Amino acid sequence: xxxxxxxxxxxxxxxxxxxxxxxxxxxxxxxxxxxxxxxxxxxxxxxxxxxxxxxxxxxxxxxxxxxxxxxxxxxxxxxxxxxxxxxxxxxxxxxxxxxxxxxxxxxxxxxxxxxxx
Amino acid sequence: xxxxxxxxxxxxxxxxxxxxxxxxxxxxxxxxxxxxxxxxxxxxxxxxxxxxxxxxxxxxxxxxxxxxxxxxxxxxxxxxxxxxxxxxxxxxxxxxxxxxxxxxxxxxxxxxxxxxxxxxxxxxxxxxxxxxxxxxxxxxxxxxxxxxxxxxxxxxxxxxxxxxxxxxxxxxxxxxxxxxxxxxxxxxxxxxxxxxxxxxxxxxxxxxxxxxxxxxxxxxxxxxxxxxxxxxxxxxxxxxxxxxxxxxxxxxxxxxxxxxxxxxxxxxxxxxxxxxxxxxxxxxxxxxxxxxxxxxxxxxxxxxxxxxxxxxxxxxxxxxxxxxxxxxxxxxxxxxxxxxxxxxxxxxxxxxxxxxxxxxxxxxxxxxxxxxxxxxxxxxxxxxxxxxxxxxxxxxxxxxxxxxxx
Numbered sequence: 320x321x322x323x324x325x326x327x328x329x330x331x332x333x334x335x336x337x338x339x340x341x342x343x344x345x346x347x348x349x350x351x352x353x354x355x356x357x358x359x360x361x362x363x364x365x366x367x368x369x370x371x372x373x374x375x376x377x378x379x380x381x382x383x384x385x386x387x388x389x390x391x392x393x394x395x396x397x398x399x400x401x402x403x404x405x406x407x408x409x410x411x412x413x414x415x416x417x418x419x420x421x422x423x424x425x426x427x428x429x430x431x432x433x434x435x436x
Numbered sequence: 437x438x439x440x441x442x443x444x445x446x447x448x449x450x451x452x453x454x455x456x457x458x459x460x461x462x463x464x465x466x467x468x469x470x471x472x473x474x475x476x477x478x479x480x481x482x483x484x485x486x487x488x489x490x491x492x493x494x495x496x497x498x499x500x501x502x503x504x505x506x507x508x509x510x511x512x513x514x515x516x517x518x519x520x521x522x523x524x525x526x527x528x529x530x531x532x533x534x535x536x537x538x539x540x541x542x543x544x545x546x547x548x549x550x551x552x553x554x555x556x557x558x559x560x561x562x563x564x565x566x567x568x569x570x571x572x573x574x575x576x577x578x579x580x581x582x583x584x585x586x587x588x589x590x591x592x593x594x595x596x597x598x599x600x601x602x603x604x605x606x607x608x609x610x611x612x613x614x615x616x617x618x619x620x621x622x623x624x625x626x627x628x629x630x631x632x633x634x635x636x637x638x639x640x641x642x643x644x645x646x647x648x649x650x651x652x653x654x655x656x657x658x659x660x661x662x663x664x665x666x667x668x669x670x671x672x673x674x675x676x677x678x679x680x681x682x683x684x685x686x687x688x689x690x691x692x693x694x695x696x697x698x699x700x701x702x703x704x705x706x707x708x709x710x711x712x713x714x715x716x717x718x719x720x721x722x723x724x725x726x727x728x729x730x731x732x733x734x735x736x737x738x739x740x741x742x743x744x745x746x747x748x749x750x751x752x753x754x755x756x757x758x759x760x761x762x763x764x765x766x767x768x769x770x771x772x773x774x775x776x777x778x779x780x781x782x783x784x785x786x787x788x789x790x791x792x793x794x795x796x797x798x799x800x801x802x803x804x805x806x807x808x809x810x811x812x813x814x815x816x817x818x819x820x821x822x823x824x825x826x827x828x829x830x831x832x833x834x835x836x837x838x839x840x841x842x
Contacts, residue, residue, distance in 0.1 A: 343456075344473065345469070345472055345473050345476055376452065376453070376456060376477075376480070377449075377452070377453045377456070377476070377477045377478075377479075377480030377481045378456075378473060378476040378477055378480055379480065380480035380481070380483060381476040381477070381479040381480035381484075381505065382476070382480075384479070384480065384483050384484070384485045384578045385485055385505065385506055387578060388485040388506060388578065408437075408445055409445075409449060411442075411445075412442060412446045412449055413449075413483045413579060414483065414577070414579030414580075414581050415483055415578065415579055417579065418578065418579060
């Protein structure tokens, strides 16, 4: 099962979602649904941590773009963290790195997120 | 990242997408899931947040979504496509940038307004051999970048793959439609076939006031014995039909002979005993889907000791099917009233079968028949023979032990 959320962590004012090792089929759409639930529940600050994710393909990108669009619509803030180089390169060639803040570690992303007004 | 490195990475990513798309389109998954995955791949490849794939309905001249993402619930959304529009799309084949000058997209007519509702930016017709199958519509890139010529080329390749898949699915759907149609026709014909044979069996039995239901019972007993002797389902079905028709030759016998309650004259015997041969003559002209039916009917009054009729065959010359039919026919004859005598008790009938093993009846067949009765009296499994016996026979069977016969 790819793209499944292993777990998530709710901090004061921010949610951290941990993705599974693959984000490469439409089952990964559950990640988008989960983000929907948080957004509908009033959460506006979301960090997605990719530490466990080895592969993001075009399907995974479409799911992440869907999340980026939804967060943007609700004036929320979305950070990515712990992206492996191969996945970061994909974001780069698709021009997405200009539209999303990517941090080396989850802690760094949370720190920036919590400091963000 | 240098420009060359960037272009190489982009190329590799596109190739990965194409390889995954080919794998997806040839996978045995549910078709709608495949289309959805394909749409996600296209959208991801171009970082588009909105997109849909439409399938064209040639009868209604409309395109309906079969997969969508980022455009909300568009299940009821329908794009009307005029003949001119379709002609234009088929001629064009390549992707269309809907934001380009109006002239290039004018042929879309009302369809363009529909596509604007879902904020489609690029439209890709799905065409196989001049046959218009549908559309891919995708929105702006999330990055805000414009679609390049390379993007258009890649979209054309992807669209071709998806169009072929849609075309195959459409062919498969038509084929399945024909299969269902033929299957129903076959089932209807089968029903007519069985109903006709049953009606025929009823007509045969109607000739004899004493043998009402005889052919149906013999048919059931034959099938039960065949099943007990591990015949295949198809062979069992064959002997079931043979049982229904085993007395068809009686159609040619004078009714007064069949129903005569006093001893028959020699000539009358000869006429009555000709019914297996007449039955064979009638049935050998019928093309049955099972083999051996006419022979079983001809030989159902043969005996293992060669004293039967019409051919006085020896044991080795009589088929197992005919031997089964002989036991089934004799058992029913013994357990039902006849114009010249009342029905025997079940004990007497079973004793007759046992005593005549090796002379008139085949031992294995008789033992199989007893085995069925024992199981059914012991309430093992669904009864096949007991429901056809008279109340008196069932009562006798349940109260008299079958020990001596098994």
